Amino acid sequence: MITAQRTLSLLERTGAILILRTAAADPAERIAHAAIAGGFTVLEIPLTVPDALGAISRLRKEYGDEISVGAGSVLDADLAEQALDAGATVLVTPHVAPDVIATAKSRDVAAISGAFTPTEVVQAHRAGADLVKLFPAELHGPAYLTSLRAPLPHIPICPTGGVTPDNVGEWFAAGAVAVGVAGHIARAGGPELDTDRIRTAATEFLDLLADIRA
Numbered sequence: 309m310i311t312a313q314r315t316l317s318l319l320e321r322t323g324a325i326l327i328l329r330t331a332a333a334d335p336a337e338r339i340a341h342a343a344i345a346g347g348f349t350v351l352e353i354p355l356t357v358p359d360a361l362g363a364i365s366r367l368r369k370e371y372g373d374e375i376s377v378g379a380g381s382v383l384d385a386d387l388a389e390q391a392l393d394a395g396a397t398v399l400v401t402p403h404v405a406p407d408v409i410a411t412a413k414s415r416d417v418a419a420i421s422g423a424f425t426p427t428e429v430v431q432a433h434r435a436g437a438d439l440v441k442l443f444p445a446e447l448h449g450p451a452y453l454t455s456l457r458a459p460l461p462h463i464p465i466c467p468t469g470g471v472t473p474d475n476v477g478e479w480f481a482a483g484a485v486a487v488g489v490a491g492h493i494a495r496a497g498g499p500e501l502d503t504d505r506i507r508t509a510a511t512e513f514l515d516l517l518a519d520i521r522a
Contacts, residue, residue, distance in 0.1 A: 346510025368395035446470025
């Protein structure tokens with residue numbers, strides 16, 4: 309069983325959640341298989357992806373408790389329940405959504421709440437979010453996270469948006485506990501989604517994180 313603590317332990321191990329924001333479910337699943345082979349253990353499929361719930365269900369059935377597969381862009385409690393019924397083990401929101409966080413808590417799955425301003429970060433934390441997703445992180449960069457962390461060092465923050473191998477070290481230096489990564493891994497496969505290249509990119513990115521976090 310993938311509990312909230314199990315997901316957080318998997319995320320702590322790698323330091324990154326892979327976001328599979330694709331135009332359809334099939335490419336999301338193809339990227340997921342390659343990235344899992346490359347070492348990723350926590351993935352997110354946004355509900356904006358057609359048949360996202362089907363993809364979540366299929367990945368959970370194939371990998372069982374080996375990985376944690378979350379639903380992203382969860383806007384309300386109804387969507388949260390649908391995602392959980394499909395097998396999602398993480399609920400990720402782009403905004404502060406206390407009803408989604410409460411739903412996650414009621415089913416013992418991890419809640420990652422989007423936030424941007426200091427007020428939103430505190431609200432998400434007080435609502436019970438396990439992690440606060442700084443989104444969109446690329447707008448102000450790592451310096452903004454440094455500023456947030458100064459008065460809020462007790463709140464675990466996961467920057468998402470614009471995270472690349474070139475800047476991921478800066479994010480961790482600024483106080484990130486993990487990062488959300490998307491485009492870099494998917495783009496590595498090119499238009500044909502070469503799974504060998506995606507797997508290699510995933511492994512190289514996680515190796516880089518291991519060195520940075522060491």
